[in-house]
Amino acid sequence: MTTSGTAVFNLDVSDLIEESFERCGQELRTGYELKTARRSLNLLTVEWSNRGINLWTIEQGVISLVQGQATYNLPTDTIDLLDMIVRNGTAQNQTDININRISVSTYATIPNKNATGRPIQVWINRQITPQINVWPTPDGDQYSFVYWRLRRIQDASGSTQTMDIPFRFLNCLVAGLAYYLSMKLPVDPGRRGELKMDYEEQLQMAQDEDREKAPIRLVPRVMR
Secondary structure, three states: OOOOOOOOOOOEHHHHHHHHHHHOOOOOOOHHHHHHHHHHHHHHHHHHHHHOOOHHHEEEEEEEOOOOOOEEEOOOOEEEEEEEEEEEOOHHHOEEEEOEEEOHHHHHOOOOOOOEEOOOEEEEEOOOOOEEEEEOEEOOOOEEEEEEEEEOOOOOOOOOOEOOOOHHHHHHHHHHHHHHHHOOOOOOHHHHHHHHHHHHHHHHHHHHHOOOOOOOOOOOOOOO
16 A cells, blocks of 8 residues: 655645535535635634734844834734844844833833933834834944744635645634635524534644744742
8 A cells, every 4th residue: 555655735725615615515606605705714814813823924024223213114914023132233243132022101101212222122013004113212223123023824815826824724724714604604503603613623723733842941030
């Protein structure tokens, strides 16, 4: 008995939608059904952005800080920043130093926002076009703001494309889309409840696997 020798199975958008319709006990027939299902698919990935950290969407970025400039734009598809440092120098002479994230309330109470020096604090302004505000304002051009961000999952814009997800989330994505479609299709309420339960189970299973596997060491701190 031989195996295929390959491990490349994936589903394009049209296959994902067709499988989801079948789980609803329906059949994909019209172009409008394909369009409305693709819209639901994009809304589903938006939901995942609110559910927690999706490891495959973590990306590193660098912003070169400019002397006297406190505010900088982040990529528009940024959801949030996870970690960040200020880098001083380059190559063998570079030094990475932690920068503390502060809230808008803390940033607002800084008496002199134009003070200059090495930035030690950052307020992340999560607007439609997200920005960072560093403090103190850089006193030179030798600093870089290095960050690890969560980005949005890429859109399902074409039927022959594959989704911007790892294979581990394929079944979860189909289950979620089937549940979303069941709220728009003539599906028995009992079946809709089963689809929701299956979606939540598949999502929990996928999220439990999609996590850091590094050991965590907790050290108690004794206060005197």
